[in-house]
Amino acid sequence: MRNRNEGQMVLYGQKFCSRLLLGTARYDSPSLLADAIGAADPAMLTVSLRRQLAGSKDSGQCFWNLLRDTQRPILPNTAGCRTAREAIKTACMARELFQTDLIKLEVIGDELNLQPDPFGLVEAATELVKLGFKVLPYCTEDWVVCRRLMDAGCEVLMP
């Protein structure tokens, strides 16, 4: 008999029927993004934070409404962060905004190839776990770094 939990993805104790995490960047339009979400049926949507520009018409309201309409779990990320402190700050802001402890942790060491900074990554992961976050670190396949992230309390790795 087939186990009905077979195929489920479990992240930090939360079960998902889909194993797909869908990014929300680089869609030509909100409607195209909405169509992609409907077709892909992902477990979660990954999103970012950006500074508001004074006087900008783009306040994020349209995107925010789309996120709420999809009713999908949200996985915020710390894209663009180059230090542990910056990533921790961004994660805290994301937690307040999206009301989730999940965070895709990115600490970038190289702007050109987006290689993670392993030192900042482990430092940020350690602190964020202490703050109650459920950290999904964006890392390389470096076994030692992966081991350090797991020792810091990460239950999921994103190499």
Place this chain on the structure above:
Amino acid sequence: MFLIVNGKPHPLPEPLMLTELLHSLSPMAPFAVAHNEEFVPRGAYDTCRISPGDRIDIVFPTAGG
């Protein structure tokens, strides 16, 4: 006197609380705030004092991932 809001200078005639600053800036919801690289929870806006030279980041959700 000035402070830095989202990387740009912003006039600050006198020190004030973050709540007052946000009222004058009127950012569109939803947003979150950091003061001098530290996250400020919404419940602390009334007690966060802004001084000349301080840095404020106001962020909102955007596509990414």
